[in-house]
Amino acid sequence: MESILRLEGVRKSYVKAQRSVEALRGINLTIRKGEFLAIVGPSGSGKTTLLNIVGCLDLPTSGSVLYDGRELGRMSELELSVYRKENISFIFQSYNLIPVLTVQENVELPMVIERRCSRSEMRRRAREIIAAVGLNEMADRYPRELSGGQEQRVAIARALVKNPIVVLADEPTANLDSHTAEEIMSLMETMNHERQTTFIFSTHDAMVQRHARRVIVLHDGLVSEDRGEAA
Amino acid sequence: MITAITMMVGIGFFIALDSLYNGLDRLSVDDLINYRDSSVKIFSAAYDADRESYPLDKGISDAAAFATWLKKDPRVVAAAPRTQFLAQAGNYRDSIYVIGTVVDPVADPGVFALKKVLIGSYFTPQNGQDRQIILGKDLAAKLGLKIGDTVLLAASTRFEAQNADDFTIIGLLSTSDPTLNKSTAMITYAAGNDFLDLGGLVTEVDVRLRQRVNLSDTLSDAASVAAGVKASFPSLAPYSFQDLNKGFLTVLRQKRLWGYMIMLFILLLSAVGIVNTVLMSVYERVREVGVLKALGFRSREVVWMFIFEGFLVGCLGSLLGAALGVFINCYSIYVGFSLAGMGDFGGGFAFWGTLRGEWNPGSIVFAVIFGMVLAVIAAAIPARSAARMTATSALRFV
Numbered sequence: 001m002e003s004i005l006r007l008e009g010v011r012k013s014y015v016k017a018q019r020s021v022e023a024l025r026g027i028n029l030t031i032r033k034g035e036f037l038a039i040v041g042p043s044g045s046g047k048t049t050l051l052n053i054v055g056c057l058d059l060p061t062s063g064s065v066l067y068d069g070r071e072l073g074r075m076s077e078l079e080l081s082v083y084r085k086e087n088i089s090f091i092f093q094s095y096n097l098i099p100v101l102t103v104q105e106n107v108e109l110p111m112v113i114e115r116r117c118s119r120s121e122m123r124r125r126a127r128e129i130i131a132a133v134g135l136n137e138m139a140d141r142y143p144r145e146l147s148g149g150q151e152q153r154v155a156i157a158r159a160l161v162k163n164p165i166v167v168l169a170d171e172p173t174a175n176l177d178s179h180t181a182e183e184i185m186s187l188m189e190t191m192n193h194e195r196q197t198t199f200i201f202s203t204h205d206a207m208v209q210r211h212a213r214r215v216i217v218l219h220d221g222l223v224s225e226d227r228g229e230a231a
Numbered sequence: 232m233i234t235a236i237t238m239m240v241g242i243g244f245f246i247a248l249d250s251l252y253n254g255l256d257r258l259s260v261d262d263l264i265n266y267r268d269s270s271v272k273i274f275s276a277a278y279d280a281d282r283e284s285y286p287l288d289k290g291i292s293d294a295a296a297f298a299t300w301l302k303k304d305p306r307v308v309a310a311a312p313r314t315q316f317l318a319q320a321g322n323y324r325d326s327i328y329v330i331g332t333v334v335d336p337v338a339d340p341g342v343f344a345l346k347k348v349l350i351g352s353y354f355t356p357q358n359g360q361d362r363q364i365i366l367g368k369d370l371a372a373k374l375g376l377k378i379g380d381t382v383l384l385a386a387s388t389r390f391e392a393q394n395a396d397d398f399t400i401i402g403l404l405s406t407s408d409p410t411l412n413k414s415t416a417m418i419t420y421a422a423g424n425d426f427l428d429l430g431g432l433v434t435e436v437d438v439r440l441r442q443r444v445n446l447s448d449t450l451s452d453a454a455s456v457a458a459g460v461k462a463s464f465p466s467l468a469p470y471s472f473q474d475l476n477k478g479f480l481t482v483l484r485q486k487r488l489w490g491y492m493i494m495l496f497i498l499l500l501s502a503v504g505i506v507n508t509v510l511m512s513v514y515e516r517v518r519e520v521g522v523l524k525a526l527g528f529r530s531r532e533v534v535w536m537f538i539f540e541g542f543l544v545g546c547l548g549s550l551l552g553a554a555l556g557v558f559i560n561c562y563s564i565y566v567g568f569s570l571a572g573m574g575d576f577g578g579g580f581a582f583w584g585t586l587r588g589e590w591n592p593g594s595i596v597f598a599v600i601f602g603m604v605l606a607v608i609a610a611a612i613p614a615r616s617a618a619r620m621t622a623t624s625a626l627r628f629v
Contacts, residue, residue: 085527
């Protein structure tokens with residue numbers, strides 16, 4: 001499988017309560033297209049920081065992050081924003097759907113921001129992906145009218161609608177009961193198989209780790225274990 | 232929606248209060264027009280030159296024909312002759328100097344609304360021949376007199392002979408003007424021609440103009456009619472309401488200026504409420520900013536989105552506020568709030584009749600623009616700080 005992302009000696013430190021905290025202490029990692037990868041580790045091990053850097057939401061203090069050979073650190077804020085818009089999607093622990101938009105509109109949102117296709121094309125693609133996550137009947141509902149599992153399905157549809165290279169999910173099942181969490185993981189697995197989209201998620205959940213084909217264990221800002229298909 | 236409703240209430244009540252505040256000023260002016268000065272007062276030029284001494288030999292010749300000419304102007308509702316004279320009113324023990332007024336009991340109520348503030352009865356054409364008099368209520372009180380009592384009136388006739396006679400009090404004037412209450416002594420021409428040997432002498436013609444909603448229109452009509460009379464009758468000396476009440480109008484303008492400052496303070500207080508509501512609504516959505524930035528929104532686009540939303544909320548709130556203000560104004564202007572029963576506030580000041588608002592398009596436009604600008608500024612400030620946050624900080628924002 002071709003490599004889409006490479007992290008070389010990535011370090012990230014920030015100041016918290018007037019104290020310098022080193023969240024990542026030299027991460028080396030290669031991620032290939034179509035991987036279904038879990039980043040696990042105790043709280044404070046650097047999972048979310050790593051996910052933010054991979055998602056171009058944050059830049060490393062030192063080291064380099066290369067997407068298709070392009071180094072993120074050399075991109076301007078505008079270039080980063082464009083790169084993120086075109087290639088990366090997010091699924092959040094608390095779904096973060098826009099409450100005033102319907103399911104259909106929430107799913108269309110990334111395409112509206114991208115401004116690449118016509119209104120009718122946006123509508124068609126959104127309907128298609130909403131059907132794929134099993135929410136065909138709910139397209140006109142608002143987030144407040146959905147269950148947690150349904151909201152997370154909408155978040156997955158929103159993440160996948162623009163066919164990103166990478167989908168990053170920060171604790172995607174943390175707010176769900178075990179049955180719904182299992183359903184959501186199966187759905188993401190299906191999408192990963194069907195679309196060859198790379199999924200990277202941070203988690204504490206053992207069930208999520210069972211679904212993952214590769215597991216990276218972080219400890220004190222370092223990769224302590226890398227097991228699975230790419231290892 | 233809550234922001235728009237807050238704005239609607241603040242702006243609506245600002246517009247309504249402004250209208251009523253102007254209406255209160257108008258009420259004071261209307262009282263002077265209705266009870267003392269009319270809209271336009273016309274003297275002969277010769278009388279005007281010596282007006283302070285109330286001469287009885289320099290009247291308007293052919294006042295009746297002049298009043299008929301005046302009534303051709305569509306703005307003129309009524310005109311009435313009056314003759315003023317200096318006199319002493321007494322109770323056989325004490326006497327007080329008063330300014331006597333001779334009136335036409337048929338024409339005068341068309342110009343002055345004294346019947347509305349009269350205790351007792353007004354002159355009728357039948358009893359007008361008799362020695363009857365209407366006094367200011369404070370004057371009567373000072374002389375210890377009441378309706379039905381007799382007052383001794385002493386004055387110089389047109390030929391400067393002294394005359395004195397008993398007049399029966401048929402009514403007492405109780406106006407909002409303390410001067411009128413303290414010094415009015417009103418008799419009819421039927422009695423006055425005999426008592427003062429007037430021979431039909433009229434020293435002034437008072438004119439009532441059509442009712443206008445706005446004070447500025449009322450004053451403008453008065454000035455225009457006075458100028459018309461002056462142009463057509465050079466021998467006359469017309470005075471518009473504002474000519475006669477320069478000091479009063481200056482005080483009114485000063486009072487209005489203070490009033491505007493108080494209104495502005497009220498508007499600023501409601502502005503704090505509006506800003507707070509908009510700020511809260513933007514801060515509640517900081518996580519949304521994080522999502523939008525994660526999806527590819529740039530900081531500038533986030534700011535513009537909130538500014539646009541603020542503008543829309545500002546438009547909605549301001550226009551609803553203007554509609555609410557206009558609705559309340561329609562009631563206050565065309566129906567009004569009755570002041571009956573409010574009575575005397577003490578110190579001789581009292582209100583009668585109906586308090587009506589005034590249209591003030593300037594304040595409506597000001598309030599609408601103020602609301603829109605305020606909403607945009609209130610949205611822009613937190614939007615800028617939210618947009619400056621990184622997507623990760625915004626997503627963690629609680």
